[in-house]
Amino acid sequence: MIDLWYTESHTENVRFSIKINKHFHSETSEFQKIDFFESTEFGTFFTLDGLMMVNEKDEFVYHDMISHVPLAVNPSVKKVLVIGGGDGGTARELTRYESIERIDMVEIDEAVVRACQKYLPLTASKLEDSRVNLYFEDGVAFVKDKKDEYDLILVDSTDPIGPGEGLFTRAFYQDCFDALTKDGILVNQHESPYYQRDAIAMKKAHSKLKEIFPISKVYQFHMPTYPSGHWLFGFASKSFDPIKDIKKDEWNKFGLKTKYYNTDLHVGCFALPTYVKEMLDKNE
Amino acid sequence: MIDLWYTESHTENVRFSIKINKHFHSETSEFQKIDFFESTEFGTFFTLDGLMMVNEKDEFVYHDMISHVPLAVNPSVKKVLVIGGGDGGTARELTRYESIERIDMVEIDEAVVRACQKYLPLTASKLEDSRVNLYFEDGVAFVKDKKDEYDLILVDSTDPIGPGEGLFTRAFYQDCFDALTKDGILVNQHESPYYQRDAIAMKKAHSKLKEIFPISKVYQFHMPTYPSGHWLFGFASKSFDPIKDIKKDEWNKFGLKTKYYNTDLHVGCFALPTYVKEMLDKNE
Known part of the structure; x- marks a missing residue:
């Protein structure tokens, strides 16, 4: 019996390792290296360029928090844009709202979606929903010419290195602002405060967002x-405060x-x- | 240059590793193996029987949360019993309240305290405070004959394996209840919900506490x-609700x-x- 471990560097001085049963898929797409593993503790998981993206054990935390927080603040959301999120978990949570009419999902890397459809149906299976429109394009370019179109934009991105880099720029956040309707909300993957590299990304993202949106908060999980x-996650909004304006009863009625x-x-x-x-x- | 890593098993399938500069102290006390390390990411840290206890980078989280939560619910606390907490960090936070008159600290393993006084002054230095009384005894036995004596008991224990085992029993919680004054509060290290072994310990502790204390809640960090x-941490109390009865203004005045x-x-x-x-x- 071989003893096989997936090891990820969380910083140059910290490593996190998962015992795996098999490394069953590996490909290099136009954008990144994609690897799928099967493990006892986390079930199936995949990495992009050697970083954990999604696993069957804790994906519910991330996907609950990116989607239900804004939907409880504005339960009337009809049109949603998801940028990134190739695993499909964010779109899956959105499809649970019958009131949502359209979910445009823009993922730069089609290979991620196809692999998840094959190997990770837990997150990807709802991409078949008729309201989901898949675009395999650069989210930065996609959002540029959209005006007053989406009630909600969810930026489900990788770290600000590699393909995800453009999704952390001031210009992109401004384009999102313009693409949102008058009560629009932007939720974005906002890194972590604890290790220095992540904390720098977190601070940069927040300082840009608060220059553009009248309301800009951060929430943790x-x-x-x-x-x-x-x-x-970051919560940036044109009108709704995420705490004062929560509609608890309305959300619970879903x-x-x-x-x-x-x-x-x-x-x-x-x-x-x-x-x-x-x-x-x-302010930095 | 040698490449030296401290590796801890979080489950049999998950490992967490820290690059260390040196492993500078190791001893086996009457109760457990004690090891001290120096690292770039976490500063000095120590382990008991190969499990991370305290490090200079995130000890503030644990010690803030075990001490200030009950003090904001009852800012009039005068007499406190700390069980475990040999590193001194919990006692340190308590000494910051001038209003606290007595801090009895019962640590079963004197060797932990002496090593922390030598190698980890960040947490241990306030054990010199004149209000701190150190007892090197079994906390389970210590609390047995105490009646109506403490306003607050903080159980700063290891996991329920080894020396910490008795601190997770129904009999011990009942003795704590009896040792507390009429508005007394018990806060205890309550494990974690995520990995199965920790979650089992969490559920057992909570089901025992809620049989004994009229108010029994759990909080996360x-x-x-x-x-x-x-x-x-668990928050168990004879009269105060930890949310409704918080005294924000009084606490902030400290x-x-x-x-x-x-x-x-x-x-x-x-x-x-x-x-x-x-x-x-x-209920299990």
């Missing part, structure tokens, strides 16, 4: 397979069963540790 | 070096600068993910 397990999200946790997750607040408040 | 990074804790986060940290609530609510 427990994501055990991401570096430090302390992960963040009757969605969720494993991580609930409306009490919604309010709680915006209460950040003091050191994180201080990093975000500093 | 981000502890990057503990398995999964998703860690919990003027303590904290890096993790704040009174908004206090309320937020009791809002647990749905799957954690469901595990805690189930």
Whole structure:
């Protein structure tokens, strides 16, 4: 019996390793290296350029938090744009809302979607929903000419290195602002406060977003397979405050069963540790 | 240059590794193996029986959350019992309150305290405070004959294997209840919901506590070096509800600068993910 471990560097001085049963798929797309593994602890998981993206054990945390937080603030959302999110988990959560009419999903790398459709149906199976329109394009370019079109944009990106880099720029956030309707909300993958490299990305993203959106907050969740397990999303909005304007009753009437999200946790997750607040408040 | 890594098994299928500069102290006490390391990412840290206890980078999270949460609910606490906590970090946070008159600290293993006094002054230096009384005894036995004596008991224990085992029993929680004054609060290290072994310990602790205390809640925090990074404390109390009865203004008047804790986060940290609530609510 071979002893096989997947090891990821969370910093140059910290490693996280998962015992795997097999490394069953590997390909190099036009954009990145894609690898799929089967493990006892996390089920099937895949990496992009050697970084954990999605696994069957904790994907529910990330996908609950990227989707249900904005939907509880504006339960009337009809048109949504997902940028990135090639695994399909974010789109899957959106398809649970019958009230959502259109989900445009723009993923730069078709190979990620095709591999997830084959190997990770847990997240990818709802990409077949008739309201989901798949575009295999650069999200940065896609959003540029859209005006007043989406009620919600979810940026489900990789880190700001490689293909995800453009999704952390001021110009992109401005284009998102313009693409949103008057009560529009942008939620974006916002890195982590704990290790230095992630914290720098977090601070940069926030300082750009708050220059553009009248309301810009950050919320946290427990994501055990991401570096430090302390992960963040940004909530930027034209009119709605994510805490004051939550519609708890309306959201609860959807009757969605969720494993991580609930409306009490919604309010709680915006209460950040003091050191994180201080990093975000500093203008750099 | 040698390449030296400290590796800890978080489950049999998950490993967490820290690059270390040196492994500079190792001893086997009457109770356990004690090891000290120096690292670039986490500064000095020590392990007991090969499990990370305290490091200079994230100890503030744990020590803020074990101490300031109960002090904001009852800022009039005068007499405190700390069980375990040999590193001194919990006692350190308590000494910051001038209003606290007595801190009895009962640590079964004197060797842990002596090593921390030598190698980890960041947490251990306030054990010299004149209000701190050190007892090198078994906490389980110590608390047995105490009646109506402490306003607050903090159980800063290891996992329920080895020396910490007795600190997770129904009999011990009942003795704590009896040792507390009429508005007494017990906060205890409550493991984690994410990996199965930790989750079993979490459920057992909670089901025992809620049989004994009229109020029994659980709160969460981000502890990057503990398995999964998703860690919990239990808050059990004779009269105070940890959310409704928070005294924000009174606590803020103490003027303590904290890096993790704040009174908004206090309320937020009791809002647990749905799957954690469901595990805690189930009677097993």
